[in-house]
Amino acid sequence: MHLDRSTIAAVGWALGAAFVFTLVFASAKIVGQSVDPIQIVFMRYCGAAVVVTAIVLFRHRGFAPVKSRQPRIHVMRVATGVFGELCIISAPLFIAYEDATAISLTDGVITMILAAVLLRERAGAMHWLAAMTCLVGAMVIARADAGFGAVDAPLFGLGFAVFGALMSGVETFYIKLLSGLETPLGIMLYANGLAVLLTLVPALMVWQPVSGGDLLWLVLLGPLALVGQFSWIRAFQCADALFVVPIGYASIPFAAILGAVAFQENLGMMEILGAALVVAGGTLLAYVTSRTVEA
Numbered sequence: 398m399h400l401d402r403s404t405i406a407a408v409g410w411a412l413g414a415a416f417v418f419t420l421v422f423a424s425a426k427i428v429g430q431s432v433d434p435i436q437i438v439f440m441r442y443c444g445a446a447v448v449v450t451a452i453v454l455f456r457h458r459g460f461a462p463v464k465s466r467q468p469r470i471h472v473m474r475v476a477t478g479v480f481g482e483l484c485i486i487s488a489p490l491f492i493a494y495e496d497a498t499a500i501s502l503t504d505g506v507i508t509m510i511l512a513a514v515l516l517r518e519r520a521g522a523m524h525w526l527a528a529m530t531c532l533v534g535a536m537v538i539a540r541a542d543a544g545f546g547a548v549d550a551p552l553f554g555l556g557f558a559v560f561g562a563l564m565s566g567v568e569t570f571y572i573k574l575l576s577g578l579e580t581p582l583g584i585m586l587y588a589n590g591l592a593v594l595l596t597l598v599p600a601l602m603v604w605q606p607v608s609g610g611d612l613l614w615l616v617l618l619g620p621l622a623l624v625g626q627f628s629w630i631r632a633f634q635c636a637d638a639l640f641v642v643p644i645g646y647a648s649i650p651f652a653a654i655l656g657a658v659a660f661q662e663n664l665g666m667m668e669i670l671g672a673a674l675v676v677a678g679g680t681l682l683a684y685v686t687s688r689t690v691e692a
Contacts, residue, residue: 407636410628411644417625419651422482422498424618426489426660428611434487437615438479439593439600444619445626446589453586463583467575471584474571475591481564484557491554493662498652499536499671500558507566527681531646534674537667569642576633585626589619646675 424437453463465471481504488497575584607615632641649671656662 484561504566530678
């Protein structure tokens with residue numbers, strides 16, 4: 398199978414983003430319930446905003462070169478992104494981490510539908526088969542947990558994960574839209590700056606002192622998420638959303654491994670089967686896309 402450099406770069410950037418956000422979305426699980434999720438989200442965006450502002454000032458000596466011509470899209474992207482991330486970070490407090498990740502990553506289907514309908518990106522039967530294979534793999538991993546789908550499964554956790562998926566799918570569509578209009582640095586500056594303003598008051602209302610390792614993690618969370626943001630934007634600049642989005646399902650095996658190693662959550666044959674389906678779907682999509690490019 399022949400893949401051009403742009404496609405290979407898109408795979409690398411998307412896999413990097415998936416790995417980074419697997420760690421970011423595990424933040425509430427890592428620091429425990431002593432820190433409210435809205436405080437975690439605020440500190441994540443605040444740290445990222447400080448770093449990206451410093452980079453902009455160092456490179457451009459001001460903000461004029463990165464001034465946006467699409468402020469409304471930025472506002473919509475940030476609103477959906479903040480609420481989506483808050484829900485995704487909160488979900489693992491109620492259900493198993495890999496389950497929450499699997500459900501939240503159904504956002505890819507939402508993004509693909511929006512990209513195909515609104516951006517008119519070509520999607521054939523094989524594209525959808527590959528995407529559905531990734532989605533089935535995600536659901537297999539989720540079903541492998543004994544609590545998932547059971548009568549006593551926490552309703553809040555499932556609700557948070559589903560709503561987070563919906564919001565994240567819409568946000569990803571906006572990211573794809575912006576990636577063709579503005580620079581990654583400008584997109585990240587607006588995203589993190591607006592998110593700080595949106596979360597400041599709610600975070601202050603629930604603020605709790607943090608120290609030790611938890612404080613160190615929350616301080617590093619912003620720069621880490623910034624790396625994920627940049628990787629995701631670069632992936633969309635290298636390839637269509639129809640190709641990039643399903644690669645994000647790599648977060649499923651990443652989350653399953655993290656859940657087993659860090660949170661002592663079981664990783665059995667069903668999780669391995671689900672991860673294999675994710676890889677198979679991503680490989681099929683890469684093949685279909687490369688054939689489309691060659692044609």
